[in-house]
Amino acid sequence: MTTTAPTLVGCSHGTANRAGQAAIRSILDDARAARPGLAVLETYVDVQEPQVEEVLGTVPGGVPAVVVPLLLSAGFHVYVDIAEAAGGRPDTVAADALGPDERLVALLHRRVLEAGAEAGDAVVVAAAGSSDARAVADVEAVVAAFASRWDGPVTVGYGSIARPSVAQAVEAARAAGAERVVVASYLLAPGFFHDQLAGAGADVVSAPLAPAAELAAIVLDRYDAAARL
Structure with missing residues (x-):
């Protein structure tokens, strides 16, 4: 039985945005x-290098590893990309x-309060989106929990694939009578999806997490x- 602590491999989506890269790296720096x-x-499943299989290949033989998805919900990247990479190496x-x-x-x-949101504002929680129903369910669980904290209407919008889009959700909130609409960025870091939120028609957009x-x-x-399994 090994007494070596498993290596923590933090696996994010990857982004070309420098601020986004720094934000993700800060999470792992804080963990260290x-x-x-x-x-x-640190590794990635898309956009950036090195990819997860390559990084796992650098872990010394006999040393276990735990791949932690730096992802807010579990969709294709978790259930396929990361699962397959972990399954391809012993003790991982x-x-x-x-x-x-x-x-x-x-x-x-x-983050919503820091952005200047006030009680009564309509909030659209903006997530990246996924074709995997399990990922959508993860987001909806967070939205429901946020709604229990917020004094005002709360809905959800997605950056891609899932519907409604963020812009559609903002439009629906205005049609329902909202005087101000706040987009709550349920995204880890700056990048492509967060950049799109500025054009969704909201009065306020919060910073990433x-x-x-x-x-x-x-x-x-x-x-x-995972290490206890």
Whole structure:
């Protein structure tokens, strides 16, 4: 039985946006700071290099690894890309996605308040979107939890694939009588999807979730849960 702590491999989608890259890296930097001595590697399933299979290949033989998806919901990248990469190496497991999690809901609420949202504003929670019904269900669980905290109407919009789109959700909120509409960015970092939110027609758009110390805490919780399997 090995006594070596598994290597934590943080796997994000990847982005060409420099600020987005820095935001994602901050999550893993915070994890390293919170757990000195833990080997933490960074990898991606799209856009950036190195990809997850390559990074797993750098983990020394006999050292276990846990791939933690730096993704807010579990769709194709979690159930296929990451699962297959983890399954291709001995002593390697894939952890759960970061969401749903009550800490994400609290962080989303904080970002909305920081953006200047006020009680009574209509909030459209903006997620990336997925064709996987399980990913959509993850988002809807977060939206429902956020709605229980918010004094005003709350709906959801997606950046791609799933419907309604963010713009459609904003339009629907105005048609329902909202005087102000706030888009709550349920995205980890700046990048393509967050850039699109400015054109969705809302009065206010909140910042992405990262950087935030609680994200590293969630990553380490997912790591610990998977490492015990």
